[in-house]
């Protein structure tokens with residue numbers, strides 16, 4: 001049995017001397033009139049890169065989705081259609097604003113929300129759709145936009161995992177009326193914790209700036225709050241880390257794509273095991289290299305993870321179907337379109353994220369790929 005001589009972690013950032021240099025500079029200088037300078041730089045770099053008009057730095061992506069829904073006026077009595085297979089952070093903010101998530105199936109190839117399933121779930125209470133660019137894949141944004149337009153719905157893009165991906169030349173985060181990114185330490189651009197909301201809609205953006213600062217106008221110096229709202233701000237030191245990471249964005253995305261290519265070269269002969277999709281017109285930034293085996297292998301994700309763990313390799317399970325989580329036990333309304341045999345069920349049962357951190361090199365991918373082949377070969 002192949003055993004890695006050192007533990008291979010599943011995720012982690014790329015930190016050079018530049019990140020602590022800028023973080024230290026921010027800790028020294030981002031005070032008084034300069035307190036927002038690094039946040040403003042980080043926001044400008046993201047808007048330039050993604051190709052949107054406005055962005056605001058936040059404590060995390062979850063707050064971005066929360067602000068998006070609140071600014072769009074989604075609230076009690078409303079429903080928001082979301083993919084059944086995603087991280088719970090895509091969906092929890094719907095409950096924060098008092099609305100109801102409605103879970104629908106994902107596509108077999110991209111693992112993103114199925115626009116046909118979205119359309120079938122639209123009812124009189126539907127207010128919005130959240131598409132999630134899962135693991136760097138791109139949603140079918142043209143179709144989702146068409147559905148949203150036909151029914152007068154807001155389209156929100158959860159691009160937490162897809163910074164650097166694009167569809168027909170347009171970057172992830174530029175498709176929803178409003179989108180949100182994550183800079184959690186495991187993400188493509190990392191600030192430890194952190195997030196950003198992006199939009200082209202100036203009126204909506206103004207509302208977001210108001211809501212994220214306890215319901216007062218930006219620049220208010222007199223503590224004149226006109227609504228009870230939220231406090232969602234990113235610290236200057238985190239923003240400085242973000243600036244340093246954005247300076248290196250092309251190199252970071254190239255490294256992610258190289259990691260995927262190394263895996264693809266080694267695993268392409270493994271029949272019945274799918275990797276992340278990159279359909280025509282898409283550039284996938286491959287946040288997490290992911291394997292999804294056929295059910296015929298008879299292995300679920302936890303068994304595969306245990307096989308990797310025994311070989312000193314860390315991994316992560318594909319997100320579970322939200323409808324299978326205890327957190328949704330008391331939400332029958334959310335689950336009314338869920339079927340036991342939907343596509344997401346098999347994907348979520350068998351999928352595993354392989355080590356995809358920036359410390360991966362070809363030698364480490366050699367070990368992980370050999371371990372994967374051993375695990376499947378033994379049962380094939």
Ligand SMILES: Cc1ncc(COP(=O)(O)O)c(C=O)c1O
Nearest residue numbers: 060061062087089090160182184
């Ligand atoms: C798809 C998706 N949405 C939202 C989030 C939330 O991001 P954050 O942890 O920055 O709030 C994550 C992060 O893990 C995610 O993967």
